[in-house]
Amino acid sequence: MDFSLSARQKERYARTKAAAHELAADSTAVGFRRDRWRRTAGLGLLGAAVPEEHGGTGLGALDTALLYEAASEGGADTGLLFAAAAHLFACVRPVLEFALPETRKALLPALCSGELVAGNAMTEPESGSDVSRLTTRATRVEGGYLLDGVKSFVSNGPVADLYVTYATTDPAGGYFGSTAFAVDRGSPGLAAGPPLAKSGLATCQAGEVVFTRCFVPDERVLGSPGQGQLVFQTSMRWERSCLFAIYLGRQERVIRRCVQHARERRQFGKRLADLQPVADRLADMKLRLESGRLLLYRACTEIDGGQDPSLWVAMAKLAVSEAAVATALDAGRIFGGRAFLTEYGIEEEMRDALPATTFSGTSDIQRQLIARGMGL
The missing domain is CATH 1.20.140.10 (Butyryl-CoA Dehydrogenase, subunit A, domain 3)
Structure with missing residues (x-):
């Protein structure tokens, strides 16, 4: 069993580690800054695990993890790296793996380049990472769904342009009772709250997102209706390792x-x-x-x-x-x-x-x- 890194992996690690000073914590910076977000994209952190055809770097899980490890060891701000990881693993990966081809084409290049910021809207006030107990509901209507509910601790929530969220579509459906959605910030009925005052990871702003009869078209469903558990568990494999x-x-x-x-x-x-x-x-x-x-x-x-x-x-x-x-x-x-x-x-x-x-x-x-x- 070979535990050594390849020459290419070592070179990429060293290059990323050396460049990470660009993302060092800045005590003079207040709140989220788009210029720093774009620099994060410049190091490949926002699209590392996305194929090149969609604007990413095309790395696998191990190489993506090494990229984040190198940036962290090189001194990049931990909160900013966390924000990037939440964006990539909890949001971009689900779009890549489960969105319709036209939706992937529309969203992925901008997500990888840093033009768009994604927020992970999963946790609710009365539940954590249990997709089977979501109080947020998605009601079927012509052409899509109406979302109603509250999400808390949404990573990148106050600044996100796109939210990957989950809602119950069939209360009696068990494992197949929830559905995943990619929702634009400007959707009528979506309200993003202000940043929460946190003691750590300050650069990753988190807040509440409220859906009130928020219409999401069918083309923004991730996977098939009822596959929310599958979408979430797949994203968690990447997040719980690479992040x-x-x-x-x-x-x-x-x-x-x-x-x-x-x-x-x-x-x-x-x-x-x-x-x-x-x-x-x-x-x-x-x-x-x-x-x-x-x-x-x-x-x-x-x-x-x-x-x-x-x-x-x-x-x-x-x-x-x-x-x-x-x-x-x-x-x-x-x-x-x-x-x-x-x-x-x-x-x-x-x-x-x-x-x-x-x-x-x-x-x-x-x-x-x-x-x-x-x-x-």
């Missing part, structure tokens, strides 16, 4: 900083690096990183190979998200009181890492999926 490559790059940066700090900082007459508890903590951080990386790469390889990646995706998401939180907290312990000073950036690492165990399915949900994959 979390962001946290591989982030952990790599944090560990590197902690090693440097441990070498330079002295306490009790010794370098921190010479204190066994500190060395042990750093070893654990490295172990978590590499374990999660192996699982994530395996999950992406299963996707690229056309296999059922469900078990590997759940294990990768669980391992990487939990590692991101644990490593950020360990970094706080290594930096001590300085971790609470904004100039060192450790408190930001903590704030950006904490949501990782919640979005894209909580850690408890991933454990349930793993148990199911084991035959329980």
Whole structure:
């Protein structure tokens, strides 16, 4: 089994990592900026997993994950990368895989170029990622559907031009009871709320989206009516693997900083690096990183190979998200009181890492999926 990257993958990784400074966090920037979004597209992050014929880069899951990992390790703003990942995996991929040919032709080039921003309108106030319990309803009318309901925590919601959303079309349909839609922001009856005040991932604005008798034409149905579960689960395979490559790059940066700090900082007459508890903590951080990386790469390889990646995706998401939180907290312990000073950036690492165990399915949900994959 070959664990090494090809020369082409290494070159792309190095190039992306070096260019990522263009997307570094900007404390002077307030809110969403289209110029930074277009620069994200320039690095290929908005269309990485889209064929070239539709305006993308044509990368598979593993190469897409490596692109996001490289951008993160190179210093790109985590919130901006999260916004790009939500756009690509939760919205662009469903359009690519399930939209009608004319809809793909109309939307994909603009989504890949950064001309359009997509928002993932799945979560509701009373439900998370359970497509079978959606209170948003889609009522069949001539030529399409009328949507009624409220979506919360919509990634890119306040600034999106297009929303991929899900609604119940048959309350008694079970697995086949929901349908996915691609809805334009300007559709009558759609109202996007202001950005929520979040403690982390600030560059990815999130907000509420309300549908009130919002008409969606038939050509904007993704897949067939009743295939909402399939559309969502397919997008989640990409999101729960490729998106979390962001946290591989982030952990790599944090560990590197902690090693440097441990070498330079002295306490009790010794370098921190010479204190066994500190060395042990750093070893654990490295172990978590590499374990999660192996699982994530395996999950992406299963996707690229056309296999059922469900078990590997759940294990990768669980391992990487939990590692991101644990490593950020360990970094706080290594930096001590300085971790609470904004100039060192450790408190930001903590704030950006904490949501990782919640979005894209909580850690408890991933454990349930793993148990199911084991035959329980």
